[in-house]
Amino acid sequence: MASGSARSCLEEAAALGSAPPVSYEESTMPPVDRSVVADLALFAGLGPAELDEVLREARSIRYPKDSAVFHQGAEADAFFVLLHGHLRVEKTTPQGQQIVVRYVSPGEIFGVAQALALKHYPATAVAAxxxxxxxxxSAAWPRLTSKFPSLAANALQTVGSRLQDTQARVIEMSSEQVEQRVAHxxxxxxxxxxxxxxxxxxxxxxxxxxDVAEMTGTTLHTVSRILSAWEQRGLVEGGRQRIVLRDPHKLFALAEGRVPSERSGG
Amino acid sequence: MASGSARSCLEEAAALGSAPPVSYEESTMPPVDRSVVADLALFAGLGPAELDEVLREARSIRYPKDSAVFHQGAEADAFFVLLHGHLRVEKTTPQGQQIVVRYVSPGEIFGVAQALALKHYPATAVAAxxxxxxxxxSAAWPRLTSKFPSLAANALQTVGSRLQDTQARVIEMSSEQVEQRVAHxxxxxxxxxxxxxxxxxxxxxxxxxxDVAEMTGTTLHTVSRILSAWEQRGLVEGGRQRIVLRDPHKLFALAEGRVPSERSGG
DNA sequence: TGCGCGATTTGCGTCAGGACAACGTTCTGG
DNA sequence: CCAGAACGTTGTCCTGACGCAAATCGCGCA
Incomplete structure (x- = not known):
């Protein structure tokens, strides 16, 4: 609900284009240096000159913690690549319940709604x-992909792996107990x-x-109970908005199904 | 497990290439006429000549009921477009449980694992x-997409909408009761x-x-109970491997959350 | 340093839905 | 026409996880 104080991408662009007294940096500073993105998977296969051409249309924007990059339902007027930080992508159901869809890590492309033929963002992205x-x-997408087909191919792979992840999550939710889902x-x-x-x-x-509850389709109470139990067993270490995995290997075994949680049997 | 009796796509192609006494149809018959695919979304934006070029590499294969088009884990050596019929796409968990991921309808592209950088099919497709x-x-994919960028764009949209569907399913499973999920x-x-x-x-x-149970992450017992209850209320009409929605509107209301299932309370 | 709010923990009651079991019904092949 | 299998229905029991509520903790801020 804290509508971002950060300007949107298009507002930046508009400001850049229309401000009569264009400042030095705005007119001549390349928005981004290609060194910061040269080895991102999305741009694999592009030469330096091509990279510059792609980056010429880009702007770099900073999003303070808890500000929104875009809101679910808003017009999809831009797409993004995360350079630094972490975003939480969440959806709100018609009934008002929130779900954490995924987290975005540096290097990922996101907000490509336009490429998927969506006019509006299907979720909200918030800076964690x-x-x-x-x-x-968004208008740049058709032009860039037709000029650089590898962009489309890379985006397809990104969306594809996201589909794999989401399907894996469906399978987890169908077939696993809450504790295993949290572990996963x-x-x-x-x-x-x-x-x-x-x-x-x-x-x-x-x-x-x-947040964990919203990722696993359960309640914070249940998550709290599970983490407390794990902490007692030395699997994790908790804290305020902080989680440390002390024994990922054992946690993995637990996620895979064996290693009963509490039961004495077996 | 009934491994399909149908030849795979590549076996067909190999047979075509290597069989010494090439029969009349195999050598000269165009594999498919463009009229059958002219108005598929995937090929939107391609001219007749381009369409022919794309179709030149294609083969049309018939899959009898219950035969597999490809198996989960098998090498992804082909991709497909369904012309007629219906396929059930299912995944098997490491623990052996099966999940119905989705159904494929005519006109859809499927099995594009290679485009998503997967070497193996992530699921099994069976003719319903x-x-x-x-x-x-699969080898044709990079060539075709680089020559016809609209193919990649269309595939991206297909995969994107599939991602939307899958995410919607995650949200349903997180936030809805079993009965609502079945209705959806x-x-x-x-x-x-x-x-x-x-x-x-x-x-x-x-x-x-x-099948319905495997789509909604529940058991056939529960599905049976729910459908029986609905049948009594006149919402659906059952039968052996057969379901008729008699009152989709009321079912929709039920799926949306209001309209309690049985409760007497108000 | 003390206060206040949000995050977390935890006990208890409840119930949806899964496990088990038995039976009825509709196809299929001989 | 009959046997057998696959599919579907139903009843009973039981458990895991949710809802509610209250206590506690920890961090940020004044």
Whole structure:
């Protein structure tokens, strides 16, 4: 609900185009240096000159923690690549319940609604920590992809792997107990945003029990209970909006189905 | 497990190329006439000549009911477009449980694993009724998309809308009761494969309670109970591997959350 | 340093829905 | 026409997870 204080991509662009006294940086500073994106998967296969051409239309925008990059239902006027930070992508059901769809990590393309023939963003993206993203107007997408087919191919792969993830999640929700789903969710988070510390792997951004509940289709109460039990067994280490996996291997075994949670039997 | 008796796409192609006494049809018959695919969304934007070029590499294959088009885990050596019939796409969990991922309707592209950078099919596709599909070797995909960028764009939209559907399903499973999920599943099926008959809308292919259970993450027992209750209330009409929606509107209301199932309270 | 709010923990009651079991019904093949 | 199998229906029991509610903790801010 805290509507972002950050300007949207198009507002930036409009300001750039219309402001009569164009400042030095705005007129001549390349929006982004290609070194920061040269090895992103999305741009694999593009030469330096081509990269510059693509980046010429981009703007770099900073999103403070808890600000929204875009809102569910808003007109999809831009697409993005995350450079730094982490975003939480969430959907709200007609009944008002929120669901965390996924987290975006640096290097990922997101908000490509226009490429999927959507006129509006299907979800809301919120900065979980201070973040920086590149941003292009949606109108640039057809032009860029027709000129650089590898962009479309790479985007297709990205969307495809996202589809795989989402289907995996459907399967988890169909076939697994809550405890296994939570384990899977944490492992996935650690995998894509884990930071190795002495006592294990820490998830690199603030995440509440509520967030985990919204990722796994359960309630914060249940998540809290599960994490408490795991903490007693030395599997994880909790804290305010903080989770450390102390024994990812054992957690994985638990996620896979064996290793009963509490039961004495077996 | 009934491994299809149908030849795979590549076996067909190999047979075509290597069989010494090439028969008349095999050597000269165009694999498919463009009239049968001219108005498929996938090929929107291609001229007749281009269409012919794309179709030149395709083969048309018939899949009898219950035969597999491809198996989960098999090498992804082809991609397909369904011309006629209906396919059930299912995944098997490591624990052996099966999940129905979706149904494929005529006109849809499927099995594009290669485009998503997968070497193996992530799911199994089985003909729910006798079906016919066009089939291209996976190797043709990069060539075709680089020559006809609209193909990639269209595929991206297809995969994107599939992603939307899957996410919608995740949200349903997170936030809805079993009964609502079953209602949603039936409405979706009716929507994409419904046939209007006197008493309502019939789902156009054989579908068992087990199948519905695998779509909604529940058990066939629960599905059976729910359908029985609905039948008593005149919402649906059952039968062996057959479901007719007699009152889609009321079913929709039920799926949306209001209209309690049984409760007497108000 | 003390206050206040949001995050977290935890106990308890309840119930939807899964497990088990038995039976009825409709196809299929000989 | 009959046997057998696959599909579907129903009843009973039981458990895991949700809802409610209250206590507690920890961080940020003044």
């Amino acid at each position: 920590v201070d973040s920086i993203a590149l941003c292009w107007p 969710a944490l492992l996935r988070l650690a995998n894509q945003a884990g930071r190795k510390i002495e006592t294990g792997v820490e998830i690199d951004f603030p995440i509440s029990r509520q | 009724v006798d079906s016919i599909a066009l089939c291209w070797p 599943a039936l409405l979706r099926l009716a929507n994409q494969a419904g046939r209007k008959i006197e008493t309502g809308v019939e789902i156009d292919f054989p579908i068992s309670r087990q």
